[in-house]
Amino acid sequence: MKVCVHCGVEVVDRHRRPVTELYDTQLYAKSRILRLRECRACSRTVDPYLEQEGTLVLLDIALQSQPVLRHVLVNSDHNVIVLKMVLLTIIVDGYCRLVAYVPVPVTVLAPYRRNLMYRYLTEIRLFAEIDSKS
Numbered sequence: 001m002k003v004c005v006h007c008g009v010e011v012v013d014r015h016r017r018p019v020t021e022l023y024d025t026q027l028y029a030k031s032r033i034l035r036l037r038e039c040r041a042c043s044r045t046v047d048p049y050l051e052q053e054g055t056l057v058l059l060d061i062a063l064q065s066q067p068v069l070r071h072v073l074v075n076s077d078h079n080v081i082v083l084k085m086v087l088l089t090i091i092v093d094g095y096c097r098l099v100a101y102v103p104v105p106v107t108v109l110a111p112y113r114r115n116l117m118y119r120y121l122t123e124i125r126l127f128a129e130i131d132s133k134s
C-alpha cells in the first residue's frame, strides 16, 4: 500500500485499484520517463521525497516532519534509513534531555553559546516548552 505523504490518503490508479509504484508505470513502459503520480485528494505530488537526496531526507527526519515519516515508514522499503532515523532521534532526544535537565553554571556554557548545534538544540527546547504550555 502506498499513501500520499501530504494527506495520508491511499494512492489509487484510474480504475480505483491500489498502486504498487508511485510513478506512472504506463508512461515509463512506453518512454522510460518517470513521472510521479498526483494525489486525487490534494492534487499534490504523492511522494516528492523519491527525487530528493538521502541527506535532505535525513534532515527532514531530524525535524520530524510528517510527510517524510510517511515516506520512510509507509512508502519505502528502506530498513537502513529507519535504523538511522531511530538512532538520530535517540541521540538528539538524549542530548536535548541532557541539556534541559542538567543544571550547568552560566560560565561553563559561555564557550558553547557560539556552537550551532547548541543553539539548534536550545531552540528545540524552547519550542518544546512553548508547545507543552499550550
Ligand SMILES: [Zn+2]
Pocket: 004, 005, 006, 007, 008, 009, 039, 040, 041, 042, 043, 044
Ligand atoms: Zn494527498
